[in-house]
Amino acid sequence: MRKYRKTAFIFRRDLRLDDNTGLIEAIKNSELIICCFILDPWILNNPSFHRPNMFQFFRESLLDLERKISSLNGKLFYFYDSNNKVIDSLVEFEKIEAIYCNRDYTKYSINRDIEILESCKKNNTDFYQYNDLLLTEPEKIKNKYGQPYTIFSYFYRSALKIPVNRPQILVTNQKHFRLESSIKKDYDVPSIDFFGSFNPSIDQHGGRAVCEKILAGIEKFKNYKENRDFPYLDSTTKLSPHIKFGNCSIREIYYKILDHFGNSHPLIRQLYWRDFFTHIGYHFPHVFKKPFKVKFQKVKWIYNKNKFLSWCNGMTGFPIVDAGMRQLNSTGNMHNRVRMITASFLVKDLRINWMQGERYFASKLIDYDPCVNNGNWQWVSSTGCDSQPYFRIFNPWLQQKKFDPDCMYIKKWIPELRNISNEVIHNWNEKQINLYHNINYPKPMLEHDFESKVTKEIFSATTRYT
Template sequence: MEKITVFWFRRDLRLKDNAGLYHALKHSHYPVLPLFIFDNNIIDKLENRSDPRVGFIHGSLDKISSVLRKSGNDILIRQGQPLEIWKNLIGEYDIQSVYTNRDYEPYALKRDLQISDWLKTKGIPFHSYKDHVIFDKDEVMKNDGTPYTVFTPYSKKWLGKLESRKSEWKGESIPYYLKSYPSWEYSHRFLKTTPFKNPTLQDIGFLSNNIPIPSPFVKQGIIKEYDKTRDFPAIDGTSKLGIHFRFGIISIREKALKSYYLNKTYLNELIWRDFYSMILFQFPHVEKHPFRKKYEFIQWLNDVEDFQKWCTGQTGYPMVDAGMRELNTTGHMHNRVRMVTASFLSKHLLIDWRWGEAYFASKLLDFDLASNNGGWQWAAGCGTDAAPYFRIFNPESQQKKFDKDFHYIRRWVPEYGTKDYPQPMVDHKSARERCLKTYKE
């Protein structure tokens, strides 16, 4: 058997500027076999058998495969329990080393530890690299070595670190941490193979879905004008790159570099992304519990009918309803409206933020545990850097400020203003008082 190295793709589905892939191709001594595993521990939990995210992953792997096939290589795709897959693979190939990019979610950390420990018993080293974020979980810390829990000082330190080192790239001086990993330049080092018989989407138990996926190509104007347009949901003023960052279709370094020169407000959003990834790693209890533990004891009402009205966009608050209908139809919701809907559920309806978090997780194309959890805990007032609990979004004032001509609302709630539109399910003033009383207790 030929000796090989395996590069294990996960949330980094691209061949260019891929840190772990670059190291595998450049530094390992053997031809590199690319691998992807549809992990049953993850996909078995998805209720929707037409979940567009599975189709999206499958389609992205297809693209990688067709590029590789052109030069006599391919990506091997398997489905099952990752450890079982690895046990089978070492019977099929003489694997000398495994390379991958780090994934910081609690389940992924556990899985990777189990697999790297097992590979070690077989004498196979497991190399993992930073690729998903600009700064890793422990690269931006307070002076005393503890993690930040407030965003603003974190972002200042983050920017300071970014600017502390320069590098030459394509003849230009750029921040060292944003330099590209030219993985594709070493593509001659992929393992030569006949095309694999990889599973179809149906083989792995899913159907295709025709929900449109936002383009990975953003008009430059959007990033340039981002600080002026990003808060208005009726405008096409945000990048909609969430899903592409989530699955690593595009390189975070490449976009951070662009925004570093074009628009610092956009860069700031990418810092939020690093921040929440760091928080999830450093404080893994946030996955299931409030960051601030005293908020564990809020007496939620958890009314199932109220929750249904929220999910289906029938609350009688048009900004909330427009957001939920946008989410249900497109798998996307504008950030401003995510804040309004999340606040409304946890504060006006006193429904446990974890219910809303799970609903978003099932629907958002760009669902990412760290950012979704961070966003929900922020809105519910129990997270890091949260708005104090007594600051409660008024959905009507939010509409007046950010959709004053009702363009966004009319797009998603055409019956707004007619007798077919429901009355508000709760009165803002009394819901606010109820929330304050409950949170205080």
């Protein structure tokens, strides 16, 4: 690879200096680097991208990265414009000879990078992309017919055979390495507050130090398999938003788990589920607008605005469902087991299209990842590539009795029920409400057994006549 006098590195979902594949390659081949973050106005002007909790975490991570670059006598430059215009300006005014970045895999990301490539070609500027986001690249794992895997267990067995690179530490004392601290042209740089309003209740914060602290306490997750399904234990790692924005690399996290627990630990499997759903989104982009299993497009969903809002606001009368939705609305987070319960309730009890729920989660989650969120919703709704069978429906009453037997999680998020006995909460119905008429909490909005039976009949008919 040729050597360059001046290049630019574009940060996206890799907000760190250590083990940043594209940045390390840029350092090896550049005398001077301009560190960039490009915010396309199209994103902020698109209502579907209104995700204040996610942007708050993102903002904190960006500011942390900015401080790290500043400590190396450099600067992170923010550009508020389309990607091609930023590239044109960097070439014209800063005499950039090459652009470096890491790959992403959504349709938006792919189109964005095609735009950057075309701009680089027009400006006679080299463009380099690197594999950094995943443990395994989508082109590297195929079945014996040369097709992408659509069953996770087969994918997982194949993926485990592919070596994962050890993390690389950023070398900051290279003779020719320095970061650009000033640029000649004044760009329209937006305030970081552009990203949205501040949520004081958010329970996960951005920045590499936070992620490193979680990894330093990895021993806490020794019994992850036994404890992860109990929301009151709060025993999940909270690594997902850090993985989403690359505060620590996926390789750093992988090897921390592997070296500590071995490759049979369930957290390793969880990392590969993320790869799997990302591969599905890359190879089958139709999943972002319709079911993976196209036959389920014929399912007749019901949209009732009032029922949907009851679900959104945690007022369904099903305590475990409502506790989860209230946690989400307040903190931008929801326990993984409860995510499945709430999603199943929307799709298979209310029979509201899973895409409505996916969009609502997208608007609230700190760790929103389009491929992972889509994959999880399609798994629950039985429309995905390796989803649960349509006749498997989460019973919210049984789920809360099994995973929140003492109602510790429920009472935390539903203060109306804090003085009610666990037995009553686990059997909440109209009769109980009459005994507690001063409690401002609704009766169950439907009869679960009846609705689940109807849902099974609808899915069965769709399967039978397709």
